[in-house]
Amino acid sequence: MSIALFTLGGTIAMAGVGPGERPVVTRLTGADLVAAVPGLAGLGAPLDVRDALAVPSADLSYRRLIDVVAAAAQAVTDGATGVVVTQGTDTLEETAFLADLIWPHAAPLVFTGAMRNPTLAGADGPANLLAAARVAASPDARDLGVLVAVNDQIHAARWVRKTHSTSTATFASPNAGPLGHLVEGRVRLLTRPPRRPALPPVDPARLDATRVALHTVTLDDDGWQLDGLAERRHGLVVAGFGVGHVPSALAPVLSALAEGIPVVLTSRTGAGAVLRHTYGAVGSETDLQRRGLLNGGLLDPYKALVLLRLLLAAGADRDAIAEAFARHG
Template sequence: MSIALFTLGGTIAMGGLDPGRPGVVARLTGADLTAAVPGLADLNPPLDVRDALAVPSAHLTYRQLLDVVDAAGRAVIAGATGVVVTQGTDTLEESAFLADLVWPHDAPLVFTGAMRNPTLAGPDGPANLLAAARVAAAPSARGLGVLVAFNDEVHAARWVRKTHSTSTATFASPNTGPLGHVIEGRVRVLVRPERPAPLSPVDPDRLDGTRVALHTVTLDDDGLLLDRLAETHHGLVVAGFGVGHVPARLAPTLGALADRIPVVLTSRSGAGSVLRNTYGAVGSETDLRRRGLLDGGLLDPYKAKVLLRLLLAANAGRDTIAAALARHG
């Protein structure tokens, strides 16, 4: 029995300076990381450390992340109690959600990282890694899917967001709050939300060739960025104002796109759901749904993009996509 640890680089692993370049760089191995965490050596079951990648999270691809998820699954099948993945925080919310969409095991898969690198006073990486390992080992975390352990909080990958560029308390779940906390080394899971069934495995080659765009609507948006988008992309996520509104002149453009490719309507607000039938003006959520846009519900734009790309890579039709959005959003 063990907890498998897969390291992917990021701030948590940036332990030194390169004389030829400004700024910190990734230097720490998994062994270096674990050696710097007080109490980690006493964890039961122990860690099985595996260095997977050493890249900033901004460089990660879907294919690389799915390879890590596959390796994590094999570790669980081989007897691991749970799995921890360390990576940079820039894309951690998307990585965790991608993993959650395909993770079929009861064993916890826990993502964590750091906001303050080890060269600074008070780095948060060691505490986050210890908390993540404790969550991965906790019986109460089984069946919750993919989790994010950060700042002694436990979040569902489905709802967690990075909400601040530098704060060590950056990860939050604005719509739900955390699922639990790590208190004096004890994992306390306070709520157990229903978890949708995972998606079927996706062909990585088809995934590589599937393009989904994200358009954030802004004041006086003329929509020129969307011109000919259906010729280059297979789907579009729209981050609309508030409950799902766009400028009136943008509505016909989005409707024309929705006739050709799936277009998912989400909110750029950071929390809350798009509505379905409260407002009726041109460019409102009711008007856009009438023009064929799909309801993203509570999904934020970044997670909607991850879900839509996986669905399109699996050759899902409009009805299947709408049903998946209803389950996950």
């Protein structure tokens, strides 16, 4: 039995062009990463290292991630106990959630990365890689879906968020907290949330052709940026104020869009749910749902966009989309 390690680049794999030189670029291989981590030999399972990509996380795409998840699934089918994916942290909250929506196995699929590159004092990549490998090797981490292991914490992909641009403690799950911790090298899971079934496979070509917009509502927003959106995009996620509110002037604009494409209402706050029937003014959550907007629940705007795009690419109709958001949100 082994742990499959897929490397995708990012800060964890960056170094200067020459010794000590900056700015840094991706150039470390999976073998380089493993060589820098003391303690991997004590896992009890060898690492099967696969250099899948070497790009900043901003250059990852749905198709690339689906290919990685497919390769990870094949590794499990071939006998791997679990899988670790290293990548840049900028998009990790979205890529891990995308993977969680389509991961079919009980075996752990664990994402990790780093905030400090290896040229800096206190680089966190080696510790995070070791933690992720320990989680992937742990029987206790089975059947939890996709996980994120960073800073000796274990997060569910569906809840984790990047909350700070530079801190090594950037990843948090504001609505639920971490599922567990690494304590003296041991995986300690404190809770086991029920797992959602994986979504049906999506044709990559159809996914490439499916595009969803995100509009963050701001003070005095009249929606001019949304003009003609239904002709350019297949769906829209709205990041509203607070519990799901928008200016009254924006409500009819969103109402008109919802007649042609699915429009999902989320909160821009970073934590908490969109309400359903508390406020009744024009532009409130009750008013917007009456106008045809779908409630995103606890999903933040970025995760809602991932889910909506996968659903639309699979040909889901409005009722199926509403049901999926009720289940995942």
